[in-house]
Amino acid sequence: MRRAFISPAKYVQGEDELLNLGYYVRTFGESALLIAHPEDVARVKAKLDATAGKFNITFIESGFQGECSRQEVARLQAIAKEQRCACTIGLGGGKAIDTAKCVAEGEALIIVPTIAATDAPTSHSAVLYTPEGAFDDYAYFKQSPSVVMIDTTVIANAPTRFLVAGMGDAISTYFEARATARSYSNVNAGLPNGVREGICGDAKGTKTALALAKLCYETLLEDGLKAKLSCDRNVVTPALENIVEANILLSGLGFESGGLAAAHAIHNGLTSLEGTHSYYHGEKVAFSTIAQLVLENADQDELDEVLSFCASVGLPICLADLGVDSISNEELQEVAQKACIPEESIHSMPFPITVEAVAAAIMVADQIGREFKKRKEA
Structure with missing residues (x-):
């Protein structure tokens, strides 16, 4: 009988853990494509600025448009290629996280949930939607995220x-x-x-x-x-x-x-x-x-x-x-x-x-x- 088990390469959680995000970006290179809703970025902007300065890395803003669609994934992949991003970060809720999975395609991916509302952050799958928000398809990748990182202070301050x-x-x-x-x-x-x-x-x-x-x-x-x-x-x-x-x-x-x-x-x-x-x-x-x-x-x-x-x-x-x-x-x-x-x-x-x-x-x-x-x- 064939059995299988899959998991992220690394899982870490703790208070103010976002301050260490730059360290994980550094394991891949000097820059990361940041896929997140503007509101989620605003919630943690001070920590993002602090970790970028401490570890001398750059977050490339993606202008994420809110839907995990094939068109949005293609647009973001083009930005990542043009900006020579060393890794991809999905920060926020499910749509941002799934979009990051699709952009990264199983490589150099850091997932940073800002809410603990589902169990999707650790998985190697994502759900694709049309630009209008209708279900499109499921996507599976060769491996789970490289790093799943949770700042429990952020979680505690969410609804x-x-x-x-x-x-x-x-x-x-x-x-x-x-x-x-x-x-x-x-x-x-x-x-x-x-x-x-x-x-x-x-x-x-x-x-x-x-x-x-x-x-x-x-x-x-x-x-x-x-x-x-x-x-x-x-x-x-x-x-x-x-x-x-x-x-x-x-x-x-x-x-x-x-x-x-x-x-x-x-x-x-x-x-x-x-x-x-x-x-x-x-x-x-x-x-x-x-x-x-x-x-x-x-x-x-x-x-x-x-x-x-x-x-x-x-x-x-x-x-x-x-x-x-x-x-x-x-x-x-x-x-x-x-x-x-x-x-x-x-x-x-x-x-x-x-x-x-x-x-x-x-x-x-x-x-x-x-x-x-x-x-x-x-």
Whole structure:
């Protein structure tokens, strides 16, 4: 059996870590193409100026236009070539990070998240969109970022909702990796472009990835609420540090090398409901994790544990929490059908999947969440 595990070459996090960014740029050369929204640059401008001066490097401003599109990637690659940039930096949220991955194409890449809202920073994949913002395609690269660097002072000063959404994304990691391991399904770490390279692209997850996914879940339960309270007060505590690591590193390695299953597929289905559009990825994943547990008839104690955690930090546990106060049978079927398309990760569950079963799981998960809230409010 072929197994695969993928990770960044280096991961580092800490208070004021941005002051060391110039050191990592120096390992590649004297200049870096900086891909970031202007607002994100403004938030950390003093630290960027300080590290540039200390390590005598230059940040080349990219004028990032906000969308990870083929046109924007081509424009930025031209700038990098013209300016002879030694490396690429993706600083900010998901779009800037994914654009940097596409520009760098797996070489000399430094990722600097300014929020801990998803587990994407460590991965070797990106999502491409059209210039208008519609989904285009997935992109995979030969390796993960060279450096993933997180300044936890910056994370602590970002809105708490981002950190909580990251916990919602991370809460699914163990349950999806567990399902993938039970079904012996393939994982993203197994070279999705292997056919073009003459290498078999099929690979199963490792015990290492499953162990990291489990540690991710345990860390959330232990430190999630404390980290939220720390972020509410814009301070860095050991609990906040632990949750940043769980949201980004443990969940990132866990999903890519451990596998995705029903939760992320159901999330994708939920995006067809207009009410969910103002909610973050991780917020939708949190409810979708509950639906996955219903789908697999998980132990009641485990289900209650997840519900209690989500409620404690403010993650959605029913459809109403995602802006969906009511759902018609037609809408429910549309969600389930989208979650069950042949290429979706839901088919990594260790049993056959049907649209009817997924629709039922969503409906029951919603009811369980509503009743849980009523008991808590009583």
